[in-house]
Amino acid sequence: GFANLNAEDIAAGHILMLVEWVMRDYSRAISRLGIEPETLQPPLLDAIDPLLSIYRDHVRVLMDEWSSRILQADRDDPPEVVEGLYSTMAPVHLFQSINTQIDVAKASRCGKVIVVVAEEITGSLQNFQNTLLLLTRDHWDNLELEYTIALINNNSRSYDYTQDIIDKITESLDDEYVQEINMDPLLDGFNNVVKSSISA
Secondary structure, three states: OHHHOOOOOOOHHHHHHHHHHHHHHHHHHHHHOOOOHHHOOOOHHHHOHHHHHHHHHHHHHHHHHHHHHHHHHHHHOOOEEEOOEEEOOHHHHHHHHHHHHHHHHHHOOOHHHHHHHHHHHHHHHHHHHHHHHHHHHHOHHHOOHHHHHHHHHHHHHHHHHHHHHHHHHHHOOOHHHHOOOOOHHHHHHHHHHHHHHHHO
C-alpha cells in the first residue's frame, strides 16, 4: 500500500495527479459500477494520507530552499528605493513562491492538500521570521542603516502579503479544514521583526 512508499518512490506531481483524480473522477467511476463510494473502507481519500505525508516533505524542502536563497540574496543585494521607501525584493520573491504553492494545492480541489501546504508555509515563514529576528538582535551592529530601514518596510509589506494568503487559503477551504490551520501568529511574527528592526 501507500504506507510503504517514501519520497524517492513517487514524485510530488504524481501525488497531486492522484489526488485530483480521487477528487474529480473516483466517485463517478465507482458509482458507474453500482458501488456507493461511502461504503468503501477506508475511504480512498483517507488511504492517500501517506502520500500527503510525502508531499508535505516535498513542500517543506522546497520552501526551506527558497527561503534560504531569498534571505541570502537579500543580504547580497543592496536595498533599493521603491515608491520612496527603502526595500529589497525578498518579500516579493518569497510570497510569489508561496502563492505558487497555494495555487498548486488549490488546483487539486482537496482540502487536505491545501491544509498540508498551509501548515508548511506557516513553518517556513516562522523560520524566515526567526532568521530575521536573530539578525536584528544579534548582528544589528553589522547592519547598514539602509538595510535596517528596508527590513522594517519589507516586514510591513510581508504582514500585508500574509493577510492576503490567509484570506486566499481560508476562502478555498470548507469550515472543517479552516479550523485545522492557524496562520495568525505569522502576522505577529512580522510585527515582531519590525519592532526588533526599529530597536536595532
